[in-house]
Each structure stands twice: as C-alpha cells, then as structure tokens.
Amino acid sequence: MEFYEAALSIDPNYILARSYMAQGLLAYGDEDGARVQLAEIRERGGRNTWSYTALQMALRGTPSKY
Numbered sequence: 001m002e003f004y005e006a007a008l009s010i011d012p013n014y015i016l017a018r019s020y021m022a023q024g025l026l027a028y029g030d031e032d033g034a035r036v037q038l039a040e041i042r043e044r045g046g047r048n049t050w051s052y053t054a055l056q057m058a059l060r061g062t063p064s065k066y
Contacts, residue, residue, distance in 0.1 A: 001025075012044075015040075015052070018051065022038060023058055037055065038055050038056060041055065
C-alpha cells in the first residue's frame with residue numbers, strides 16, 4: 001500500500017494506481033476502502049476506463065475477462 005500511496009502523492013489523478021490499490025484493499029477485506037477508490041477514479045474522469053471497469057467488476061465479485 002505504501003507504494004500506491006507514494007504514487008498517488010506524486011499524482012493524485014493516477015487512476016491505474018488507484019485501481020490496483022483498491023484491488024489490494026479488497027484482497028485484505030477492505031471493501032469500503034475499495035469503494036472510496038472507485039469513487040475517486042470516477043470523480044477524476046476515469047469512468048470509461050479499464051481501471052474503473054475492472055475494479056467495479058471485482059467489487060461485484062465478477063472475474064475480469066482481461
């Protein structure tokens with residue numbers, strides 16, 4: 001997590017880092033934290049990106065096809 005946090009401190013709009021961080025949060029059982037990152041991605045213009053879609057699918061429990 002500290003590497004994702006470091007990346008986001010440099011560029012808060014780095015949505016791919018947000019998505020991967022959220023996937024890690026999910027792996028640790030922090031669904032709320034992952035949902036916060038999903039909202040951040042959406043608010044930063046990432047709604048139509050792989051980062052957003054993959055995270056949204058993970059939150060639904062749907063495996064990514066990528």
